[in-house]
Amino acid sequence: MTVQDDERERELSALFGLDWDAAHERHGVDALLPGITVDGVTYQFEVEVKSSTTLDIGTARDFGMAHIERWRKMFFVFGFYTKERRPELRTSLCLTPVDMEPWLAGKEAQILIDYKLAARLPHYLQLDDLFVVCGKQDTYSIEDAKKLHKQQYSAAQYAAAADVVRDGVPCISRPNMLKILRERALYVAQRGATVNNPHITKAYLTPFLGTDREITGRINCAARMRALAKDFVKQHPDHLSAAVMPPSTVAATGAGPV
DSSP, X not given: OOHXXXXXXXXXXXXXXXXXXXXXXXXXXXXXXXXXXXXXXXXXXXXXXXXXXXXXXXXXXXXXXXXXXXXXXXEEEEEEXXXXXXXXXXXXXXXXXXXXXHHHHHHHHHHHHHHHHHHHGGGGOOHXXXXXXXXXXXXXXXXXXXXXXXXXXXXXXXXXXXXXXXXXXXXXXXXXXXXXHHHHHHHHHHHHSOBSSOOBOHHHHGGGTTSTTEEESSSSHHHXXXXXXXXXXXXXXXXXXXXXXXXXXXXXXXXXXX
């Protein structure tokens, strides 16, 4: 993300009353919309925040099934800016997961065959394949596993994989190392089952202009979005996007009824 994109998306988050995560440490979630109370239950929503100087939104490199599964649970704030040296916000769209479902379903259909293929291939790997990739050993070190699977495991997961001890040193058995090899193969294969930065196009977004999804100006942006979220909960009470906030979290954040 460029500095300018980051600044615009911080601005959008502030305008819409979102809890912005500058480091995107919530597993790729840009922001949260907390404190949406319906019938005495308080919810929060994950929000994807994006900006553009055209009515066309870029998404992500290597856009794949993980993005689709995550985005199906999210709200979206799209801000459209002028192309001036100091861009000004022209208008915004707030879309629900249901609004975005046709676009997401289209991307899913585009990559589904590759995704299914990627999921099946690792199961065919056997010990001979492990020996070719990692060398023929009776056991493998944690460092061997890290060279193979890199940062896809946490330190705790690597330690847990060490199921045998040799000369007082935790090591990984052939079956466990084969399991790690298969997981690495799945990760590599699924990276190929993606689309490079598919755009949410003008043709898809234009029908939302002039509806209650469009929010012009900078006044009452947060109130409008909260009203949209509240209506969404009423219409789709069992939707996966509606995460119930525990009472302790509601009290800690000061998120009162909306």
